[in-house]
Every structure is written in structure tokens, then in C-alpha cells.
Amino acid sequence: MNVFEFSTTPIDAARLAAPLASPAAGGFAAFEGRVRDRNEGRAVTSLEYEAFEALAVAEGGRIVADAARRHGATLARCVHRVGRLEVGDVAVWVGVSAPHRAEAFAACLEIIDEVKHRLPIWKKESYADGDSGWVNCEHAAHGTAPRFDYSRQAALPEVGAAGQARLAQAHVIVVGAGGLGCPVLASLAGAGVGLLTIVDPDRVEASNLHRQPLFALADVGQPKAEAAARRLAAYNPGLRYEALVRRFDAGLGAELLAGADAIVDCTDNFAAKFLVNDAAQRAGVPAVIASVYQYEGQLQVVRADRGGSCLRCQWPEATRDGLVGNCAEAGVLGPVPAILGQLQALEVLKLLLDLPGQLQDEVLLVDLLVHGQQRLAAPRDPGCAGRCLRVDGATAPARASEVDLMLPLAAAAAAGYRIVDIREPMECAFEPLPVPGQQALPLGRLLDGALDVEAGRPYLLVCAHGVRSHAAAEYLRARGHANVWSLAGGLAAQAG
Amino acid sequence: MPRLQLRYFALLREQAGRQAETVETAAATPAALYAELAARHGFRLAAAQLRVAVNASFSDWEHPLRDGDEVVFIPPVAGG
Numbered sequence: 227m228n229v230f231e232f233s234t235t236p237i238d239a240a241r242l243a244a245p246l247a248s249p250a251a252g253g254f255a256a257f258e259g260r261v262r263d264r265n266e267g268r269a270v271t272s273l274e275y276e277a278f279e280a281l282a283v284a285e286g287g288r289i290v291a292d293a294a295r296r297h298g299a300t301l302a303r304c305v306h307r308v309g310r311l312e313v314g315d316v317a318v319w320v321g322v323s324a325p326h327r328a329e330a331f332a333a334c335l336e337i338i339d340e341v342k343h344r345l346p347i348w349k350k351e352s353y354a355d356g357d358s359g360w361v362n363c364e365h366a367a368h369g370t371a372p373r374f375d376y377s378r379q380a381a382l383p384e385v386g387a388a389g390q391a392r393l394a395q396a397h398v399i400v401v402g403a404g405g406l407g408c409p410v411l412a413s414l415a416g417a418g419v420g421l422l423t424i425v426d427p428d429r430v431e432a433s434n435l436h437r438q439p440l441f442a443l444a445d446v447g448q449p450k451a452e453a454a455a456r457r458l459a460a461y462n463p464g465l466r467y468e469a470l471v472r473r474f475d476a477g478l479g480a481e482l483l484a485g486a487d488a489i490v491d492c493t494d495n496f497a498a499k500f501l502v503n504d505a506a507q508r509a510g511v512p513a514v515i516a517s518v519y520q521y522e523g524q525l526q527v528v529r530a531d532r533g534g535s536c537l538r539c540q541w542p543e544a545t546r547d548g549l550v551g552n553c554a555e556a557g558v559l560g561p562v563p564a565i566l567g568q569l570q571a572l573e574v575l576k577l578l579l580d581l582p583g584q585l586q587d588e589v590l591l592v593d594l595l596v597h598g599q600q601r602l603a604a605p606r607d608p609g610c611a612g613r614c615l616r617v618d619g620a621t622a623p624a625r626a627s628e629v630d631l632m633l634p635l636a637a638a639a640a641a642g643y644r645i646v647d648i649r650e651p652m653e654c655a656f657e658p659l660p661v662p663g664q665q666a667l668p669l670g671r672l673l674d675g676a677l678d679v680e681a682g683r684p685y686l687l688v689c690a691h692g693v694r695s696h697a698a699a700e701y702l703r704a705r706g707h708a709n710v711w712s713l714a715g716g717l718a719a720q721a722g
Numbered sequence: 723m724p725r726l727q728l729r730y731f732a733l734l735r736e737q738a739g740r741q742a743e744t745v746e747t748a749a750a751t752p753a754a755l756y757a758e759l760a761a762r763h764g765f766r767l768a769a770a771q772l773r774v775a776v777n778a779s780f781s782d783w784e785h786p787l788r789d790g791d792e793v794v795f796i797p798p799v800a801g802g
Contacts, residue, residue, distance in 0.1 A: 406802045494802035519732040519799035540773060540780065541798050558801060589780070591731060591796065596741060598729075602794070603779035652770060 229294075229303045230286030232279055237316040242305055251300040251323035255330035257338050259318040261311050265361070269354035275308045275317065278346040282306075289340040297333040299324040304337055306347065374462050376418050389579045390418060396578050397421040399482050401474045401502050402492035403450040405437040405563030406516055406570060410490050412440060413571035415458045415465055419578070422458070423468040423482060426450040437560035474498060476696065479505025488574050491515040492567065496541070497693050503537040504697055506530045514573045516566045520556055521595040523566035526604070527573050527585040535587045539607040562594055609670055629699045630714035631686065635661045643686040643711070648672055648698055653690060657717065669694050673701060685710045692716035723748055724789035726755070732797045734772075738763040752776065752793060753783035759795075772797050 227245050243256060263270055286304060294302040302322040311317055320337045324330040352358045380390045396419045400407050403426040414422055430438075430445045430453055445453040451469035458467050472478065474493070483489060483505055491502040491513060499515055506513035506528055513528040515537055528536045569590070576584045591600045631638070638661075639645060645664040647654055654666055667677055669689070679685060679702065687695035687702075687710065695712040702710040713719075723746040735741045738759075749755035752774040759765060769783060775794040776785055787793070 402802055404802050492802050494800060496798065496800045499800060516802070517799040518801045522731055522735075522799070524796075524799060556801065563802065589796075591794070593731070593741060598741075600729075600778060600794070602775045602796075605780070650770075652768070 227303060228283075228287070229290040230283055231303075231305050232277060232283070232308050233305050234307075234309050237305055237307060237319045239316070239319060239321075242303065242319055243321050246301045246303065246321050246323040248300045248323055250325060251330075252325055253327035253330040254321065254323045255327065255334040256319065256321040257334050258316045259338065261313050261315050261317055263313045265351055268351075270313065270351050271354055272310060272312050272352045274310045274350045274352075275306070276348050276350070277306070277308050279308075282345045282347060286341060286345055289344065290337055293333045293336040293340065294322070297324070297329045297336065299329055299333040302333055302337065304341060306341070306345075374418070374464050379417060384581055385579060393418045393575075393578055394420045396487045397423070397485065398574060398578075399423040399425065399486050399489040400492060401425045401489065401498070402494065403438075403440070403454045404434065404492060404494060405518065405558065405560070406492035406567040407490075408438045408440040408454070409564050409567030410492055410571045410574070411454055411458060412461070413568060414574060415462045415467075417571075417575055418462070418465065419574075421466045421468065423470065423486075424451040424454050425470045425472065425474050425478070425482075426454075427471060427473040437558065437563050474501055474505075476501065476505060476700075480508065483509035483511045486511050488577055489513045490570050490574060492570070497691055499537060500693050500697075503528055507536055512577055514570045514577075516570050518558060518563045518566050520558060521562055521593065523562060523569075523592045523594070525566060525569050525573070525585065525590040525592065526588075527577075529586045532586065533606070535604050535606040536610065539610040540589060540604050565594060566592065609674075629696055629703065629710075629712050630692065631711045632714040632719070635659065635686075635688070635713070635720055638686050638713075639663065641684075643684045644680070646672070646677065646685060646687050648687050648689050648695055649717075659688060659717065660720065664688070669698055672698055677702070679707045679710065683709065686713055687711065688713045688717060690716045691718050724787065724791075726787060726790075727792040728759075729792070729794040731795065732799050733767060734763075734765060734795050734797055737765055750787060751784050752781065752787065755787065755793065756783075756795065767797055 239256065239258065246254065261273055290302050290304050300323045304320045306318045318341065320334050322330045322333045324333065348360055350358055350360050376390050379385055380387060398414055398419050400410055400422060403411065403424050411422060411424065428450050430441045430448050430450050432446050435441055435443065440454045440457045449471040451471050455467040455469040479501065489502060489506050489511055491499050493499055493502065502513055503515065507530045510531050512531050515528060516523060516525045526537065526540065528534060573585055587603065587605050589602045589604045591602060635645065645661060647659050647664050647666045648669045650668050687698050689695040692713060692715045695716060699710045699712040725744055725746050727744055729742045730738045730740065747755060747758060749758050753769060756769045773796045774781055774783060775796065776791055
């Protein structure tokens, strides 16, 4: 049985279906395309099919075999008529047997769609008024419909068909669809990463456009995650895109990272970067983190899956947003985040394809004014908080809402909470807590076990913005101290 | 006196008005060196807010410096 054939005689469906029967197939689906009595408003009396048979048979065989494999069909075949047909005659017949009906229907639909789109088959229609004319069968006149072609990338010996298949199966989360996020998304979609999740709570602003070419002027005011997903779907429709118009937080991280292959941090502030870092640490998923400042950038790959050093190993707990300007304050030249974003995409692909030279336990500094690039060794800091954020396999990480408390500090003190200020001494001196009687214990010491948690007493941990205290509360919860809480938003949220 | 190669990034590059320089100094550690440079260039960030790398490896502030060392001061950046 040839899976694709031409026939000069009328199609006998029962005869064609017989060899498709199989004990393994619980479903059989067939499609018949018949000659219609009208086309584009004109009455049709008969038509004649002509095909470039040698090419059509080879290409048709590929269509049937690909569809059967893709949908898990047991057996499939397609027969197309050539020659003269009358109204009501069967012009094309597709039959598929499969274990279940869903696979049979899906393969059947793909075969008839592809046959109509790709095969060099023409028809000459004869009309009731005596006129006649050649009509393209769909796109046959244009040759095969274009498909996203990864051949240039798959030609690399390290990639190949196996690497391409691995990319098609991969799920990468991109947090932030801005100056870094746009090139990351474009390159990963171009490479054929099967599922891209885009997380960004913001809307496109006109001031974004110069460095964020996924967005058009007409997108201003649209949610960035959705606008980016739309653009990417037009660019490479063969992939899946998930747009989440919301801020990344620990709860979302726990949900998304289960089963993900990598997370890419393209945010523009430390609070968000630490959230991504911590979520990756907890889930044991690699994180590719980058930052830019004017003409420079920093790139770090956190191999949480291999116990590598993390963002907190490099940046002390005192690191706070506002210390150094972001793009809005300091300014940025478009190609700078574009290049750093491409480096992030490159590291993600190296990771997914297991290519050599992957960054781990180092920070890449890039100075694009002088074209300086330097890899700095950045080993794991044994005192790092990051190590403590790893939760034992069996213990589910606490969700944000279950740890954070939003209340005035004075009310917490009055309610009997023991208030622990986990900021660094320098921060405490600069801005003391507005309540008396609190205990000062920097995060590093708390994680070293210096906090004696008194049973039966509620504890409220406080830091500048609620990020460190959240992490510390989760750490203590994971060690059996159920009555430990984090002040939501930290001291910053108390002011005013 | 030992000669050191220095590189500055981000805010420090702006405040120093250069991305690299060579200095002769008696400073024996990155901490002492940074104090000296902060006075000369008017650096506003405290050492505790920075990281320092000596010879392409992140280092602590009390790491002994030797002639010919390359010292890089790295402020935290978060833009994206």
C-alpha cells in the first residue's frame, strides 16, 4: 500500500479503508472531498484534475507519514483523483486508523489541509455557461507553503535533529518583557523553544520602543506580555506562548517552575531579581540573570540544579534598589540591553542543548563602550542566604500569602508579636524601626541559627522591603516554626 | 610601591571619569584601596554596597594585594 497515490478511476472508499483496519486501532476517521456544483458564484458542471505526479507522490507520502507520526496514528493513506470528474464525485480521500478517535481525527485533518496547501495539483473547472478555467488548488501554484525552517541551526553538529527536538520540548519562563526580555524572547522563539511563558505586569509605553522592538507604536497602552505573545505568534506560529499580565512572586514562581527547563530574569530591579533567584533555588531550575547600566551589563547563570552560586552569593543583603539608577533614571542605549539579552538567550540555548562553555559560578562583565568583556569567578558563598532557600524535596515552599502580614508595626507590637529586625547594622542605624523593644538580628546570623524561637509566641520579621524577611520567614517555617511571619512590603510600606 | 591595575564599572566609572587606571599605592587590601580612591574620586557608595574582584575572581575586602594585581570594583546594577 502506498500511503499517497493518484487514481484515474473513481474512488472506492471501502476498498481503500480495508487495509487500514488494525487490532490496535480503536478509531477510524475518513474524509472525502467532493466536486461541488458552484465555485465563487459560478455554476460548475465538471472539472479536470492535473498533477505534477512525481513530485506530488513524494511530497504527499511525506505529508501522510509526518501526520501519522505526529498524532500517533496506526495507519493512514490518501488517494487523489486525476482526470475528469463530475459534480458529486470524490476528488480526494483520506483515511486514518488510530488507537483513539482524537488521533484519527487530528491526523485526518492535518493530511487533507497539507495536501490542499502543498501539493502541485491544478484543476480546470467547466462552467454551466460553457466557459472553463484553470484554478489553483489552494497554494499549489506558489509551491509549498512556507514553514519555519530550523535547518541552518540544526546544521550545527552539536544541535542536529536531536537538539532541535529537545528545544521543541523545552519550557522557558521569561520574567520581564523589556529591553532584555524582547531579544531573549525573539531569539528563543527563533530557535524553536516549544513553550515560552512571558510574565510582565506592565503596559507598553512609548519610551520603551527604542530598545524593545517586539512592540510597535500601535501597541502603546497594551499589556506587554500579551503584545509580545501576539508578535511572537505571528513570527513563529508553530510554538506555544503563555502571556501572564501579572507581577512575578514566590507563589507564581512555585507554580510555573515545576517542570520548567529555565527561567530568564529580564527585570529591572533587585527585588524582582531576588524573587526570581529564590524561586529558581527552591525549584532547582537554572536561572539566567542579567542587568544593564548605561553602556555596561552583568550576566550570571544560577545553576540551582547543580548547587551553583546564586545572586545572593554575589550581592550582600544590604543591596537595595535605588542604590544605582535603573534605565529610566540612568538612561540606556538600545543595543546594550539587546546584546545582554542575546547573551541570555545564548546561555539558555547552551543549557538546553548541553553545549560547552556554560557560565556557572561566575559573573560576566560586559563594557560595550570599550568592548571589554571579563569572566569573574564567583564561587558559592558558604554564608549565603540562597543555600537556605532550598527546600527539601518533600517540603512544599510556603506561599507568599501564607507568610506575609500587612499591618502597622505598632499594632503588631501591641498584639504581642516579637519583632525581629533582620537588616544589616548599617541599615538599622540609618533608619531605626519605629517601635521599641525589637530584637536586631541580621539575616546572615538568623540563617546561622542565632534566633532562639520561643514556642507559642508569634514572630514578625522585618527588613527594608519585605523580600529578605519573606525568605527568612519561609526558611524558619520550613524548619518547623509555624508562627513566624514577614512584614509585607517591609519598612518601606510603613512610611506615611 | 606596588602598582595596581584598576577597572571601574557603572556609577564608579562615571564618578571616577574613567573606566580604568593604573595606581601606585601603599594600600594593602581592597578595603584600604577603596578608601583611598573614594577620597580621591569622590565615590559616594560605601564599600559594603560593592563587590570587589582581584585578578578575575570575586574577593573579600581584606584580601592582601600584590604588585601587578588587577582590581575591579563592581557596583550592583539592576536595569533591564
